Amino acid sequence: xxxxxxxxxxxxxxxxxxxxxxxxxxxxxxxxxxxxxxxxxxxxxxxxxxxxxxxxxxxxxxxxxxxxxxxxxxxxxxxxxxxxxxxxxxxxxxxxxxxxxxxxxxxxxxxxxxxxxxxxxxxxxxxxxxxxxxxxxxxxxxxxxxxxxxxxxxxxxxxxxxxxxxxxxxxxxxxxxxxxxxxxxxxxxxxxxxxxxxxxxxxxxxxxxxxxxxxxxxxxxxxxxxx
Amino acid sequence: xxxxxxxxxxxxxxxxxxxxxxxxxxxxxxxxxxxxxxxxxxxxxxxxxxxxxxxxxxxxxxxxxxxxxxxxxxxxxxxxxxxxxxxxxxxxxxxxxxxxxxxxxxxxxxxxxxxxxxxxxxxxxxxxxxxxxxxxxxxxxxxxxxxxxxxxxxxxxxxxxxxxxxxxxxxxxxxxxxxxxxxxxxxxxxxxxxxxxxxxxxxxxxxxxxxxxxxxxxxxxxxxxxxxxxxxxxxxxxxxxxxxx
Numbered sequence: 001x002x003x004x005x006x007x008x009x010x011x012x013x014x015x016x017x018x019x020x021x022x023x024x025x026x027x028x029x030x031x032x033x034x035x036x037x038x039x040x041x042x043x044x045x046x047x048x049x050x051x052x053x054x055x056x057x058x059x060x061x062x063x064x065x066x067x068x069x070x071x072x073x074x075x076x077x078x079x080x081x082x083x084x085x086x087x088x089x090x091x092x093x094x095x096x097x098x099x100x101x102x103x104x105x106x107x108x109x110x111x112x113x114x115x116x117x118x119x120x121x122x123x124x125x126x127x128x129x130x131x132x133x134x135x136x137x138x139x140x141x142x143x144x145x146x147x148x149x150x151x152x153x154x155x156x157x158x159x160x161x162x163x164x165x166x167x168x169x170x171x172x173x174x175x176x177x178x179x180x181x182x183x184x185x186x187x188x189x190x191x192x193x194x195x196x197x198x199x200x201x202x203x204x205x206x207x208x209x210x211x212x213x214x215x216x217x218x219x220x221x222x223x224x225x226x227x
Numbered sequence: 228x229x230x231x232x233x234x235x236x237x238x239x240x241x242x243x244x245x246x247x248x249x250x251x252x253x254x255x256x257x258x259x260x261x262x263x264x265x266x267x268x269x270x271x272x273x274x275x276x277x278x279x280x281x282x283x284x285x286x287x288x289x290x291x292x293x294x295x296x297x298x299x300x301x302x303x304x305x306x307x308x309x310x311x312x313x314x315x316x317x318x319x320x321x322x323x324x325x326x327x328x329x330x331x332x333x334x335x336x337x338x339x340x341x342x343x344x345x346x347x348x349x350x351x352x353x354x355x356x357x358x359x360x361x362x363x364x365x366x367x368x369x370x371x372x373x374x375x376x377x378x379x380x381x382x383x384x385x386x387x388x389x390x391x392x393x394x395x396x397x398x399x400x401x402x403x404x405x406x407x408x409x410x411x412x413x414x415x416x417x418x419x420x421x422x423x424x425x426x427x428x429x430x431x432x433x434x435x436x437x438x439x440x441x442x443x444x445x446x447x448x449x450x451x452x453x454x455x456x457x458x459x460x461x462x463x464x465x466x467x468x469x470x471x472x
Contacts, residue, residue, distance in 0.1 A: 008366060008371060009366070009369055012363060012366035012371075015363075016352075016367075019355070019359070020352060020354055023355070024354060082348075083348060083349065083350060083351065083353070084346055084347075084350035084351075085351075085367075087316060087344065087346050087348065087350065088344070088364060088368065089367065090316060091314060091315070091316065091339050091342065091368075093336045093339040093369050094336065094369065099367075226316055226317075227318070
């Protein structure tokens with residue numbers, strides 16, 4: 001097993017998943033619209049007071065990003081499970097965790113990256129400006145891959161279970177709590193003028209930890225699902 | 228007279244050398260070159276339980292190079308489970324599967340590099356074309372092929388060029404099965420594990436696939452097939468395993 005063939009398999013998976021997402025672009029577009037609508041509901045519900053909106057902005061944007069990720073989790077492994085591609089993936093002469101890493105990266109590019117790119121616009125809607133806006137983008141850039149990583153474990157665990165949509169939410173949402181706290185905390189503290197570096201570092205640490213542990217845990221869950 | 232003596236000496240030394248060559252050198256060479264007959268798949272005292280039901284127990288079977296093992300039996304007798312155990316997807320309840328004498332669960336990725344598995348699911352994506360499906364599944368398996376190679380394989384199994392550009396969701400069941408089976412023309416793996424490969428194939432395609440299996444066996448490959456159909460292969464290539472259920 002050479003490095004090149006390992007890379008071939010991972011890049012092959014990423015390219016295939018991106019191609020599939022392009023063929024079914026409406027799925028990705030729907031989760032972006034979901035994000036925009038959820039975020040837009042808050043000013044309607046809370047009222048248009050700028051000070052209030054600015055205070056709740058980090059939390060609202062982060063919770064919306066988290067829900068968007070959660071909604072797209074069913075698309076990570078379920079289609080592959082149903083059409084038999086997952087069986088082929090498990091029987092590839094490469095470590096399954098590396099292929100999982102490829103799939104999760106593709107999932108992040110499809111569902112996480114649009115959230116990151118759209119966030120400055122949504123932040124402006126809540127009156128965030130300057131540094132806080134930059135920190136918001138940075139925190140989402142560090143946080144959304146972690147959400148995809150943790151989500152993949154949940155998605156793999158509920159494969160083949162009936163009513164898995166709700167179950168995956170119950171499994172995964174508690175695990176998202178630290179990311180939510182650090183992410184929203186980074187933006188809040190930068191708005192308060194203490195700088196978001198500490199929270200951003202913690203988010204980075206979460207990302208590194210999940211990059212190491214999540215693919216391995218997901219691979220184990222996938223093997224069990226296929227037994 | 229002297230000529231006769233020399234001839235006699237030569238013929239005697241040849242007759243002495245010949246057994247030496249055949250008994251020592253040929254096995255040595257074939258072992259070095261990796262064409263040893265011993266290389267094979269072996270199931271030792273396998274047992275399998277799905278839920279409450281015991282499907283089979285103490286099952287022993289071995290497949291040599293150049294042989295096809297046809298697993299037959301009633302529905303629910305554990306044919307597919309046996310194939311999944313052979314593929315390492317399903318761990319057996321008891322016993323072990325050995326490849327070249329080593330347990331496949333110890334070989335892990337080394338064993339995956341020896342086999343091509345085609346389950347009852349086709350493993351193709353509805354949104355991709357036949358060519359894209361074949362290219363991506365070969366790349367995933369670590370045996371990347373060229374686009375022209377993929378097209379040749381699809382034509383070999385009787386899918387015309389018109390079909391190559393269509394998304395797979397508009398193909399019929401039989402055509403989808405053929406897209407999946409086209410991997411047989413591209414794979415260089417020695418062990419093929421096929422679950423009901425002839426399902427929804429027409430007679431002509433069945434014959435083409437059987438020919439391909441025969442060619443693989445002639446190249447010293449191994450095949451394990453779960454099937455309900457008779458496979459038109461020479462009797463010396465066939466081995467049959469009936470699961471009682």
